[in-house]
Ligand SMILES: [Fe+2]
Ligand SMILES: [Fe+2]
């Protein structure tokens with residue numbers, strides 16, 4: 090006689106509760122040694138609930154289906170010379186920045202969720218972490234497959250793993266994630282699962298994947314959406330874990346508030362790279378950074394999520410008003426940095442076209458024509474005179490976010506913001522009140538920051554001249570870096586689109 | 595607040611002055627020129643005179659902007675305080691300090 | 701406008717694919733107030749209060765069996781809180 094199929098709820102309970110046991114001959118505190126020292130108090134791990142109620146069979150079934158679909162599209166992309174149907178080769182630069190920055194983070198996430206799958210006390214939480222660990226490995230793989238498609242035709246992607254450990258702008262995502270990895274498990278969950286994957290993920294992925302679709306990049310759109318389908322699970326975990334910690338003990342609230350504050354600003358600064366991509370690196374724009382910020386952060390999060398969290402005594406993140414002020418100009422400040430330092434980057438930058446400048450005037454009526462259009466017009470004149478503008482030197486870096494200190498005083502784009510702290514008699518510099526506040530909370534941690542500029546000056550980066558450092562980065566001078574208009578990417582693209590017979594690359 | 599850890603958490607700074615020997619890191623900002631997205635960072639000998647620092651390091655950097663006129667740099671400040679930049683003082687004696695900031699306007 | 705200022709929005713973003721079509725129709729049927737925006741590659745559905753996805757409606761639209769777990773094949777993102785996800789329905793709303 091066939092048994093009636095168990096309900097989702099029942100199957101999930103059997104998997105996550107029935108297969109678990111209480112250790113008896115070893116002290117549970119020794120089995121799970123890392124879940125107490127952060128000060129978070131958990132009284133009942135059984136109160137953990139995963140709304141997805143995934144079980145091994147359905148997890149495997151759907152992940153296999155997602156992969157099958159994805160790799161079929163990537164194959165089709167390769168066979169159909171999909172890279173030729175992009176809006177423009179310039180688009181690939183946004184992809185380079187994204188794949189160089191994000192792929193290694195996926196792998197780090199895979200590793201750390203594997204660690205949590207062992208070290209969280211509750212079986213439900215461990216199982217959610219296990220699924221996420223496998224998901225993140227899948228994301229790493231799909232991104233590497235996408236890299237390998239583009240690497241056949243475009244510069245800059247051949248050395249992404251080494252670059253992540255060495256190159257100055259990639260130290261921004263790397264140091265962000267290292268900060269989370271080196272924290273305790275609960276802070277990591279707040280940092281990555283809540284702040285990054287719930288609070289900020291829509292700003293990071295959704296506009297970017299839509300941008301890929303809009304710019305003819307089927308491969309990226311597909312890996313992106315495939316990853317995002319897992320991401321909705323990760324988002325849920327992020328919100329669940331936060332509520333779980335808040336509900337377990339009132340003493341957890343101030344600790345979590347501090348983490349929400351810290352990881353909002355950390356994540357927001359990292360998103361500066363996304364802001365620059367959206368406004369400058371997509372030849373066809375989907376929406377401006379400002380619009381995306383208003384929709385995803387102000388409307389969905391500040392008006393939607395935070396009233397919910399207020400119930401637990403959590404207020405909106407510290408320094409969020411500064412982010413709101415910055416929406417009028419942040420993308421311009423970040424791309425201006427990338428433009429003048431792209432001689433040391435593994436992607437190309439260029440002055441926006443006239444249509445783009447006009448689009449920006451419309452999208453940023455308060456700031457663009459007043460502050461940024463004159464800069465771009467001058468940069469274009471210099472380029473046309475054969476004197477492409479580069480910052481001939483190395484920049485001052487923020488000790489916390491590690492971005493060159495190109496951010497301004499809030500609301501005043503023409504004055505650079507510089508904050509400092511003294512610790513053990515040494516001076517440290519920051520781009521903003523947010524980054525200074527984060528440092529001042531844990532100076533012992535951030536004094537260890539591997540700041541690319543200072544490392545070059547200490548002689549730890551292959552030499553002290555630009556060619557030596559580029560060589561150490563694995564960036565081929567004149568191929569991967571610098572101005573787009575004179576780049577091999579642009580020359581190849583023009584050759585492929587002249588209507589002449591295309592043979593080989 | 596300090597770092598929460600399961601062990602004694604105490605590590606040296608990665609950019610502590612000793613690592614730079616007779617040199618130091620110094621930042622320079624051209625305050626009223628938005629062409630430069632940020633201040634610049636230099637490694638310079640502590641004993642170098644300010645005049646040499648300016649002509650050998652600051653001027654070539656500032657010349658990234660072809661309109662830069664070295665004689666026009668004025669209103670110098672050191673860590674936000676007015677500073678008479680024509681002096682022959684060594685960098686160490688300017689009081690800028692390791693990772694400190696000079697700024698000027700034109 | 702159905703949205704009052706004090707009713708917070710929730711929503712889901714689905715892949716704009718052939719597979720999602722029946723799902724989008726089912727969501728529109730069960731949530732008459734839903735506001736649908738198409739972005740490149742994406743269908744964005746937003747609604748004040750709560751959004752529900754019912755298995756039965758989806759199955760009718762698809763003309764085949766469909767389990768709620770399968771929803772993750774189409775979802776790109778959501779805003780709100782997944783307050784219920786069982787064999788028969790998925791409910792997204794804010795809790796407090
Ligand atoms: Fe991922
Ligand atoms: Fe994720």
Ligand SMILES: [Zn+2]
Pocket residue numbers: 358487488489490491492519520521524
């Ligand atoms: Zn910073």
